[in-house]
Amino acid sequence: MLLPRSADVVVIGAGAVGAACAYFAARAGLSVAVVDRGAIAGGTSSACEGNILVSDKEAGPELELAQYSQSLWRGELADYGHLWEFESKGGLVVSATPSTQANLERLAGRQREAGIDVELVGGAELAGHEPHLAPGLAGGAHYPQDAQVQPMLAAAHLLRLARGLGATVHPDTRVAGLGRRGDAVTGVTTSRGAISAGSVVNAAGTWGGAVAGLAGVNVPVLPRKGYVMVTEPLPDMVRHKVYAAEYVDNVASSDAGLQTSPVVEGTRGGTILIGSSRERVGFDKSINPRVLADMAGKAIALFPFLAGAKALRSYSGFRPYCPDHLPVIGPDPRAPGLWHACGHEGAGIGLSVGTGALIAASLASATPAMDMAPFAPERFDQLSLDSGTEAARA
Template sequence: MDLPRFADVVVIGAGAVGAACAYFAAQAGLGVAVVDRSSIAGGTSSACEGNILLSDKEAGPELALAQYSQGLWRGELAEFGHLWEFESKGGLVVSARPGTQANLTLLAARQRDAGIDVELVDTAGLTDYEPHLASGMAGGAFYAQDAQVQPMLAAAHLLRLARGLGATVHTNTRVTAFLRHGDHVTGVVTSKGTIAAAAVVNAAGTWGAALAGLAHVSVPVLPRKGYVMVTEPLPELVRHKVYAAEYVDNVASSDAGLQTSPVVEGTRGGTILIGSSRERIGFDKSVNPLVLAEMAGKAIALFPFLADVLALRSYSGFRPYCPDHLPVIGPDPRAPGLWHACGHEGAGIGLSVGTGALIAASLTGSAPALDLVPFAPERFDSLRQEAHA
């Protein structure tokens, strides 16, 4: 399909976040064109687990966005849930030591105050949730609202729904520059031609910083690498998403070095997904078997039966990391006409639909459901100025 000469909004990025932005913008009556440098869900959305989690988030702006997104996944988008294999499996966070359980208890109390459905679980109660869990755990917490989707299906079907509302999607189309009128962004220059637009949305994931640079603005989105292992099919041996309590600390960490924490969950197809790892090493795609071995060992410590299970494959991807662990969402006053929807790190699938709805509201002049100030693109400027003072 040829590029349109004009669109109300150009969305750059055909992953889950870009797809959600396209869907909600098209639903709001805007003419939408989506462009992507590669394929649909060709980046982070093809190399993740599809988490829709509340359990790993402290009370604050990100949790509020996660709750808003949950409402959309389970409400407005519920009729499409079968398309992306929405599974409300629940999450079980486990503690190996009493001290860790005490910290988890405090976190659960803060989350409960913010409206999260969380139930503390004692040692004896853990096997009611997961019969094959290792013995000797100190306790845990169960989060009934945690869910999962197949992320590539989510991106593909959101774009299909957007096309049904008039949007166009153009893959293998690289943005090389922005059309400008003074400081204003007025469209995109691509490898296949130009599109004039009233608004451009940067939903380029780990490439969000490079794309912002084309508009001479800065958003500090960096790639954070993570691996996932996939086992042979073992239906129903792991019932929920299960992870060790230290996973929450790793999610919130800004350490560039390698961090691993066990995350184990079954899929609708019967395979078991094993994570997780985090490290900032640029876009290095090489496979490090030592990381996989460390992940496997920690997963076996949670579920001893995994010691005798065949791992069929592993894959890795790059999560779009921001230093303050909040995504960049909203209009950029430094380059009027440019909006950002990137930097969601490992929460992008779950937060995608909330982000898309907020962007669509902002584009159409409606009041967004959440305050966008905590996610403002320019929030890092003051920190950068202080660093150079």
């Protein structure tokens, strides 16, 4: 498809977040062009489980965004759910010790106050939720709102829907620069030509920081590597997304070193997905067998039947991580015309539609459904100032 000379909005990135931005912007009546350096959903969206979770989020802005996104997945997008294999399977978080269960119960209490549906589960009741769990666990919490989609299908179909509303999509189109008029961003220069635009949305995932750098602004998005293992089909052996309570701590951690915690869930096709790992190793794509062995061992401890299962394959990808664990969403006052929709780390699939709807509302000069201030891109300048002040005092 020929590159348009102009558009109201250029979205950089054709993963789930970029696709959602394109769909909601096109639905708002804006002309939209999507460009991506590679294939549709070729980055993080192709290397994740497709989680739509509330269970792993502390009360606060990210949980509010998750709730808003849930309302879209289950509301106005519900008629399309079959296209991306939306599965409202629910989540089960389990604790190995009484102290861990006490921490989980406190978290669940805060989430419940924020409007999350959560049911505490005693150790003896866990088998009623997951018959094949290891015995002897202290307890858990059941989150009926947790769900899953096939992430590549979600991105592809959101883009297809956007095209039906007039958007154009251009894979294999690398952004080499941004059009500028003083500090303002006025479009993009790509490997296939230039597009002028009133607004440019940075939905470039792990490359979001590099795109921001083209405008001379700081958005410190870093890649955080994670692995997923896929077993042979074992239908109905795991009913929910099941993970150990320490997974929540790992999600919130800023540690650059390797962290693993067991996450196990079935898929519609019968295979079982096993995670999870987190480490900051740049864009190193090499496979570390030690990480896979650690993940497998912890999954077997949670579900002993997996000791006899065959692993068909594994894959890894890079999650766009921000130092304060909040995504970057909204207009950048340091570079008028530039908008950001990146830095969601491992929650990007679930948060994609809420992010896209917020961006589109702002682009169309409508009132967003929730306060975007906690996600403001310029917050990192203040963080840098605070860090500099602390260093001077030291």
